[in-house]
Amino acid sequence: MTLKDRTISGVLWSVGQQFGSKLVSFFITIILARILKPEEFGLIAMLSVFISIGNSLLDSGLTSSLIRTTDANQKDFSTVFYFNLIGSTILYIILFFCAPLISSFYDQKILTSIIRVYSLIFILNALFGIQSTLLVKEMRFKTQTNIQIPSSFVGGILGVLLAQAGYGVWSLVWMSLFTTFLITIFHWKYSDWRPSWIFDKKSFNLHFHFGYKMALSGILDTLYQNIYTLIIGKFYSATQLGYYSRAESISQLPTSNISAAVNKVTYPMFAEISNDNEQLKRVNKKVMQQVIFWNAPILIFMCSTAQPLFRFLLTDKWLPAVPYFQILCVAGIMYPLHAYNLNILKVKGRSDLFLKLEIIKKIISVIGILSVIPFGIYGLLYFQLSFNLIGFYINSIYSGKLINYSVKEQIFDVLPTIILSAIIGISVYFLNYFLVTSFNINDLTRIIMSALFYGFTYLSLSNILNLTAITDFKQLILKK
Incomplete structure (x- = not known):
């Protein structure tokens, strides 16, 4: 094989x-x-x-x-x-x-x-x-x-x-x-x-x-x-931590699982081609595009339907976790890209650089977190959102140099998918608002209708726009 x-x-x-x-x-x-x-x-x-x-x-x-x-x-x-x-x-x-x-x-x-x-x-x-x-x-x-x-x-x-x-x-x-x-x-x-x-x-x-x-x-x-x-x-109660932990856990269901599953395969695969920078760049690019193609729409959809989703799954007692969940969903969009950039450092044997970057990021992070503590849980969450972008930038600078795959290239390769996902997500949010105010539709029906609308629109526009990720997916998996 x-x-x-x-x-x-x-x-x-x-x-x-x-x-x-x-x-x-x-x-x-x-x-x-x-x-x-x-x-x-x-x-x-x-x-x-x-x-x-x-x-x-x-x-x-x-x-x-x-x-x-x-x-x-x-x-x-x-x-x-x-x-x-x-x-x-x-x-x-x-x-x-x-x-x-x-x-x-x-x-x-x-x-x-x-x-x-x-x-x-x-x-x-x-x-x-x-x-x-x-x-x-x-x-x-x-x-x-x-x-x-x-x-x-x-x-x-x-x-x-x-x-x-x-x-x-x-x-x-x-x-x-x-x-x-x-x-x-x-x-x-x-x-x-x-x-x-x-x-x-x-x-x-x-x-x-x-x-x-x-x-x-x-x-x-x-x-x-x-x-x-x-x-x-x-500094807060066990109840608030419970809300945060549930919001984080559910928001990470697509992010951590798609990332972990693909990362588990790509790390040994990257190790096999670690001496061929051109092939390593090509494979890494395709992996990143595929992960964002599936990860971004799922997270944005969950963000758009957060309230009916939590009420249907967890009951009303968990609704205070909804705002936490929405911020964490947006924060998770770029997270998988961290893993693949760091994988490049690992397969190249640069654990020294890996450690150096972690130290730099964590120093910045600790300073930022200590600065936003007075603003409460929301200050912490919005900082987490912003630092995901900072962390991606730091990781991609060094790994990009090793395989000639710059930060700018990486962003332009995934940006069309993220923009498309966000536009459809905003449409779904207003669709939900319309359904509940005009027809008083129950939560499960709203979620199903929103999912069908999002999925059909996203895949249709991806095909029409001929996004690289959908083309690669059809060639690799569907053999088309």
């Missing part, structure tokens, strides 16, 4: 896996949101920064190094496996004893016991990390689909049953742990890889030299991604 065929197959299965498992989780979360209180989601959101930092520390960028190393062998995989397993155990012990301090920071006593149970997820993640890495390296995304979706479904059922039984926030804790436990079991079932009793210092140093910079970059990015949660959780 050629690189092109493997990439197309990989993208389809990766998108299927990413969206399949996330859609299952999404619908489970919708059910849970109808049962549980916003503050109970807020309590789990308070842990997100510590869990994410822990995952970055645990991986230390070593799995990225394994993927980009074409001749990685059993010695390399076993060494990283034992490092992750030992590291996860140490990390769990640290969080176990630090739990009261975190609880005191948020002034939420219940967090102590939640952290001590939830943090077991680190050890479970370490147990299947290498199997997962090998599946990505070999582009076996169909297997990952067969792992993720059943695990998410069964874990979600447990969460709903516990919520209905009155377990409150603990239903979210046990759901996450049980889902990860099932993922661990399935990875060991579907993967032939088993660790050998090897820990090679030379191999560890090789991967750690590349990986620790990636890990530091990941920690910085994690702190940035969760700094809003930290600030809202510290």
Whole structure:
């Protein structure tokens, strides 16, 4: 199978896996949101920064190094496996004893016991990390689909049953742990890889030299991604954090999943062609255009129909989250482009530059966030929107130089799609207003009618305007 065929197959299965498992989780979360209180989601959101930092520390960028190393062998995989397993155990012990301090920071006593149970997820993640890495390296995304979706479904059922039984926030804790436990079991079932009793210092140093910079970059990015949660959780109520976390979670459903699914395929693919700058630029351009072509209209549609969407899915008690959601949807449009620009740095082995850029962006970010705290949650959200553009500019300058793909070129390649999506989105907003004021149509009907109008108009105009992304899609997928 050629690189092109493997990439197309990989993208389809990766998108299927990413969206399949996330859609299952999404619908489970919708059910849970109808049962549980916003503050109970807020309590789990308070842990997100510590869990994410822990995952970055645990991986230390070593799995990225394994993927980009074409001749990685059993010695390399076993060494990283034992490092992750030992590291996860140490990390769990640290969080176990630090739990009261975190609880005191948020002034939420219940967090102590939640952290001590939830943090077991680190050890479970370490147990299947290498199997997962090998599946990505070999582009076996169909297997990952067969792992993720059943695990998410069964874990979600447990969460709903516990919520209905009155377990409150603990239903979210046990759901996450049980889902990860099932993922661990399935990875060991579907993967032939088993660790050998090897820990090679030379191999560890090789991967750690590349990986620790990636890990530091990941920690910085994690702190940035969760700094809003930290600030809202510290200075506002758990209920407001619950609104924010739901708004962020739903707004990221298309953004993070399209980006993560394609990124999972493109990183090993980019690694194969890393020495051919012309081909790397050409492939990167097509990937960026495709992702924006599907990501932008979905986000803008959700922004245009936010109020009926939240009321229908989550009930009236979640309507205060609607303005947060709309801002986050707009902020997410350019987010996937960050990942592909950073992938260029990674496959070129420039983890030093990767780290440097993360430091620069986070310094700017922290200064900006501290400046807007007096303006409340909306100040934080509007800064998040503006900084997404700043971050894209910084990332694309350096990656663009490596493959001769400038910021200006990148923007002009995706701008027609964004403009078209926005124009149709404004039309949908007024269509919604007309439907509810003139005919008093219910929320579900409004959403369906708006979706049909948006989808038909967007695809029709894309064909008429002959956008590059729709042409490439028909050639690659539909063979037209």
